Amino acid sequence: MSLSLSPALVEFVTERHLATLVTLRADGSPHAVPVGFTIADGVVRVITRSGSAKVRHALRGGRALVSQVDGRRWVTFEGVARVLHDAASVAAAEAAYAARYRVPEPRADRVVLEIVVDRVLCSKGLRE
Numbered sequence: 001m002s003l004s005l006s007p008a009l010v011e012f013v014t015e016r017h018l019a020t021l022v023t024l025r026a027d028g029s030p031h032a033v034p035v036g037f038t039i040a041d042g043v044v045r046v047i048t049r050s051g052s053a054k055v056r057h058a059l060r061g062g063r064a065l066v067s068q069v070d071g072r073r074w075v076t077f078e079g080v081a082r083v084l085h086d087a088a089s090v091a092a093a094e095a096a097y098a099a100r101y102r103v104p105e106p107r108a109d110r111v112v113l114e115i116v117v118d119r120v121l122c123s124k125g126l127r128e
Contacts, residue, residue: 003042003117009126012073013039016101019068021046021113023057023081031057037066038096044077044115045093047104050085054113058083064115075122077115084112 005013021035031053035046044066048055058064064081067074084090093112094104104110 006128012126017068017070019066021066023054023064024062036101038100042117044117046113047093047097047110048113050109050111055083055111058113073123073126077117078119079115079117082114
């Protein structure tokens with residue numbers, strides 16, 4: 001999917017807000033946790049540790065979503081989840097995270113949970 005975000009939406013997802021990441025447990029129930037995220041080229045990226053529940057859920061395959069809310073403004077990015085372990089992908093995700101939030105603490109077990117976005121839902125003011 002070619003993802004085209006409005007200028008207002010681009011601005012919203014570069015502001016410093018936390019979001020909620022939802023992955024699915026083995027029984028199909030939702031697992032929701034607060035995260036920082038970045039988005040570029042139609043892919044949401046969340047840096048995390050390799051043993052986290054969200055990573056275990058994503059490694060089983062399937063969909064995930066991330067939602068950011070601030071007052072009446074909100075956006076949800078949804079798509080297929082995957083996990084990347086390679087150093088280049090982790091470094092790029094860390095750099096993007098540092099630009100939006102802060103430089104993350106070093107971790108040897110860091111991975112990147114990616115959501116390849118195929119659906120975007122947002123409040124009316126962010127569509128234009």
